[in-house]
Amino acid sequence: MKTPASLVLLALLGYFVASIQAYWLADIEHQGYAPFAGDGYAVFRNVKDYGATGDGVTDDTEAINNAIMDGNRCGEGCASSTTTPAIVYFPAGTYLLSSSLLPAYMTQMIGDPNSPPTLKATAGFQGQGLINGDPYYTQDLNWLATNVFFRQVRNFVLDTTGIDAGTLAYGIHWPTAQATSLQNIQFVMPTAAGVAHIGLFIESGSGGFMTDLTFTGGAVGASLGNQQFTMRNMAFDSCTTAISQLWDWGWTYYGLSIANCAVGINVTAGGSAAQTVGSITVFDSAFASVPVGILSAFVPGGASQPETAGSIILENIVASDVPVLVQTNDGPVLTGSGDAGGTVTIAAWGQGHDYVPNGPTPLQGAFTGNTRPASLLGGGNAAADAAGVLGGYYARSKPQYENLRACHFFSARSAGAKGDGVTDDTAALQRVIDYATATGNVAFIDYGLYLVTDTLVVPPGARIVGEAYPVLMAGGSSTFASDSNPQPLLQVGAYAGQPGAVELSDFVLGTQGAQAGTILIQWNLDASGSAAPAGLWDVHTRIGGFAGSNLQAAQCVKDPQQTSVDTACIGAFMSMHVVAEAAALYAENVWLWTADHDMDDGNNTQISVYTGRGLLLEAAAGTVWLVGTAAEHHQLYQYQLAATRDVFMGQIQTETPYYQPNPLASAPFEANSTYGDPDFAALCAADTTGTCAMAWGLRVVASADVLVYGAGLYSFFSNYAQTCIAGRSCQARIASLEGLTGAVNIYNLNTIGATSMIDQDGASLASAADNVNVFPDTIALFQS
Ligand SMILES: *[C@@H]1O[C@H](CO)[C@@H](O)[C@H](O)[C@H]1NC(C)=O
Ligand SMILES: *[C@@H]1O[C@H](CO)[C@@H](O)[C@H](O)[C@H]1NC(C)=O
Numbered sequence: 035m036k037t038p039a040s041l042v043l044l045a046l047l048g049y050f051v052a053s054i055q056a057y058w059l060a061d062i063e064h065q066g067y068a069p070f071a072g073d074g075y076a077v078f079r080n081v082k083d084y085g086a087t088g089d090g091v092t093d094d095t096e097a098i099n100n101a102i103m104d105g106n107r108c109g110e111g112c113a114s115s116t117t118t119p120a121i122v123y124f125p126a127g128t129y130l131l132s133s134s135l136l137p138a139y140m141t142q143m144i145g146d147p148n149s150p151p152t153l154k155a156t157a158g159f160q161g162q163g164l165i166n167g168d169p170y171y172t173q174d175l176n177w178l179a180t181n182v183f184f185r186q187v188r189n190f191v192l193d194t195t196g197i198d199a200g201t202l203a204y205g206i207h208w209p210t211a212q213a214t215s216l217q218n219i220q221f222v223m224p225t226a227a228g229v230a231h232i233g234l235f236i237e238s239g240s241g242g243f244m245t246d247l248t249f250t251g252g253a254v255g256a257s258l259g260n261q262q263f264t265m266r267n268m269a270f271d272s273c274t275t276a277i278s279q280l281w282d283w284g285w286t287y288y289g290l291s292i293a294n295c296a297v298g299i300n301v302t303a304g305g306s307a308a309q310t311v312g313s314i315t316v317f318d319s320a321f322a323s324v325p326v327g328i329l330s331a332f333v334p335g336g337a338s339q340p341e342t343a344g345s346i347i348l349e350n351i352v353a354s355d356v357p358v359l360v361q362t363n364d365g366p367v368l369t370g371s372g373d374a375g376g377t378v379t380i381a382a383w384g385q386g387h388d389y390v391p392n393g394p395t396p397l398q399g400a401f402t403g404n405t406r407p408a409s410l411l412g413g414g415n416a417a418a419d420a421a422g423v424l425g426g427y428y429a430r431s432k433p434q435y436e437n438l439r440a441c442h443f444f445s446a447r448s449a450g451a452k453g454d455g456v457t458d459d460t461a462a463l464q465r466v467i468d469y470a471t472a473t474g475n476v477a478f479i480d481y482g483l484y485l486v487t488d489t490l491v492v493p494p495g496a497r498i499v500g501e502a503y504p505v506l507m508a509g510g511s512s513t514f515a516s517d518s519n520p521q522p523l524l525q526v527g528a529y530a531g532q533p534g535a536v537e538l539s540d541f542v543l544g545t546q547g548a549q550a551g552t553i554l555i556q557w558n559l560d561a562s563g564s565a566a567p568a569g570l571w572d573v574h575t576r577i578g579g580f581a582g583s584n585l586q587a588a589q590c591v592k593d594p595q596q597t598s599v600d601t602a603c604i605g606a607f608m609s610m611h612v613v614a615e616a617a618a619l620y621a622e623n624v625w626l627w628t629a630d631h632d633m634d635d636g637n638n639t640q641i642s643v644y645t646g647r648g649l650l651l652e653a654a655a656g657t658v659w660l661v662g663t664a665a666e667h668h669q670l671y672q673y674q675l676a677a678t679r680d681v682f683m684g685q686i687q688t689e690t691p692y693y694q695p696n697p698l699a700s701a702p703f704e705a706n707s708t709y710g711d712p713d714f715a716a717l718c719a720a721d722t723t724g725t726c727a728m729a730w731g732l733r734v735v736a737s738a739d740v741l742v743y744g745a746g747l748y749s750f751f752s753n754y755a756q757t758c759i760a761g762r763s764c765q766a767r768i769a770s771l772e773g774l775t776g777a778v779n780i781y782n783l784n785t786i787g788a789t790s791m792i793d794q795d796g797a798s799l800a801s802a803a804d805n806v807n808v809f810p811d812t813i814a815l816f817q818s
């Protein structure tokens with residue numbers, strides 16, 4: 035056939051327009067530098083450069099796996115490594131797969147968000163998921179999964195419809211832990227009767243966060259077992275069961291839309307005699323045309339075991355044509371719209387134990403839910419918004435800048451930063467942040483380890499995005515060394531209360547060597563007058579435990595016999611400080627981690643590194659969302675809220691340092707009243723156990739309207755021994771409310787290893803032994 039010249043021209047023009055509008059991440063100069071990965075190591079890989087076609091016909095499996103593994107990366111036989119990170123980029127297209135894609139440690143698989151690529155299974159597909167995010171290899175599964183940090187998958191369509199509907203098949207296998215994420219993924223499965231496909235399969239790990247997922251068809255949309263997770267904005271349509279909960283300690287779901295499924299959420303695993311699901315918290319969600327919203331094996335009053343397993347909290351649930359919202363072995367315990375159809379909204383309902391604030395009282399029924407501060411609302415979970423959920427909490431996914439072009443991204447390395455972990459990159463980083471912001475562009479931090487010798491100031495209006503989690507490390511000078519003169523590494527806002535907002539995503543803050551005076555992030559901005567809250571997505575602190583930190587297995591040896599702290603292993607003063615004058619901060623998937631082990635040691639050897647404080651939140655006018663955040667292994671506390679208000683938290687997760695009580699939480703940092711530190715000397719003056727002073731998981735002082743949707747506060751060790759867990763004697767107490775000025779409510783408070791689950795003004799309100807769950811102890815409903 036002869037094509038008219040004008041059509042050829044049009045086609046060429048179309049091609050030209052498409053190519054100049056390619057996603058910026060593909061078009062920018064790729065200069066990421068991994069200093070420990072060897073010469074010529076490529077951080078960014080476009081699968082097409084490795085021979086993948088995306089033509090929907092050719093088997094692209096091998097080419098893509100070659101793109102992933104290029105450069106001797108951490109795959110089979112490797113527990114973890116931070117030294118060989120990679121972005122594996124997929125342009126638009128349909129990539130035919132005959133076996134699993136196997137992301138190595140520190141892989142981000144990113145599709146073009148403007149035209150998400152499809153990963154399509156062949157009829158004869160073999161493997162555990164189109165993406166097997168954590169292959170079993172030969173390592174112990176649980177150890178492996180709980181140490182699978184720092185990986186992402188975003189912007190894909192996963193299509194298993196090519197596989198026989200009756201054959202067990204998975205979209206993604208994702209047993210992972212903190213600082214991982216799935217974002218903007220569609221799972222497309224057959225809808226045939228007898229279908230056996232499962233979209234998302236997680237059976238282990240310590241997560242985690244995910245958002246913006248849709249599931250169509252399949253036997254189960256998401257089959258989920260893991261310690262804890264926060265998941266929001268997920269739509270399920272025509273799955274036989276939308277969510278099958280295999281086991282958990284705590285799980286926070288919001289912004290769900292479940293439609294046309296036989297069962298919404300099935301939490302009966304193990305049956306009444308031996309339930310394996312600890313608790314779920316579900317809010318701002320819709321069920322439509324679902325005969326049974328939630329299927330549970332819980333029976334109140336200890337008739338199901340463990341006694342608090344199967345705890346459920348529901349708040350702001352819209353049910354349309356849902357005869358039964360919660361069904362147990364006793365029959366319906368929460369009616370939805372009844373047999374007549376129609377729509378009802380369930381304000382608040384729960385089962386488990388409640389403390390209001392005294393208990394335990396058996397709960398199975400409606401309760402008075404949170405009075406939500408208007409400032410925290412606004413919706414943003416598109417699935418639930420579309421399904422008619424009103425009054426939902428504000429949410430916003432990590433920006434991907436789909437509409438910007440490569441010329442809008444200003445590279446740190448182009449600005450002269452080296453990222454080699456040795457050169458002082460302070461001036462170059464400050465230059466690129468300032469220049470990008472002043473010109474309305476985005477500062478791009480190419481992968482690297484950037485040594486920073488003085489505070490970096492982030493001005494209002496800044497947008498900063500990292501490539502594969504670059505690390506900004508405080509060190510190389512005396513600036514950050516003194517705990518009597520702490521200084522911020524990243525100071526967001528030039529002064530406390532500076533008006534304006536920012537968007538920060540995908541990078542890590544750390545220290546190099548002992549830096550006892552480092553505050554890794556200091557948040558000064560007041561974004562209450564801005565169009566949107568200031569945002570922080572996938573920005574983490576990582577203190578020690580990685581190559582370049584000089585706080586590794588070789589330096590910071592774990593020693594339960596020690597009689598003093600090695601001051602060379604005092605990593606930082608505080609992970610993050612939100613000052614009193616700051617307001618309107620949205621933080622999503624943020625993990626504040628003082629390393630308990632060395633990620634670059636082949637055996638993941640445990641280490642003792644000391645950081646004074648986790649997150650100190652003082653914003654007096656509040657309006658703070660902490661979505662899927664965690665804080666671990668800080669000396670005095672993990673989360674401390676002081677004189678703040680209007681705070682949304684869910685799911686929060688903490689761990690007490692493994693070395694405590696050797697030393698106790700009173701050392702090596704001493705309490706400093708300027709920071710409102712807990713005064714363990716006073717609290718423990720009359721203590722005779724010698725183990726009184728242990729880090730708080732959560733401490734809330736003089737605050738109001740703090741609404742926690744899921745909390746896991748864990749104490750797994752006593753001076754590195756785990757024998758204390760069973761007797762709940764790793765620490766005496768773990769959560770403290772002091773001098774409250776308003777409500778502090780916690781849904782599904784889970785604690786491990788603590789004798790008292792929550793204290794108010796020095797007195798225990800709840801004994802853990804009264805609230806036994808699958809592994810943690812659980813209070814479904816706590817209201818102060
Ligand atoms: C619910 O889950 C349990 C255990 O995972 C399973 O045995 C049961 O068949 C499921 N129920 C339905 C109705 O799918
Ligand atoms: C307490 O913190 C303040 C403010 O950073 C500092 O000036 C002071 O030296 C600290 N006190 C001690 C005892 O370290």
Ligand SMILES: *[C@@H]1O[C@H](CO)[C@@H](O)[C@H](O)[C@H]1NC(C)=O
Pocket residue numbers: 635636637
């Ligand atoms: C792990 O520890 C074992 C026993 O101490 C040792 O033989 C082995 O070499 C270590 N493996 C790595 C990868 O460091």
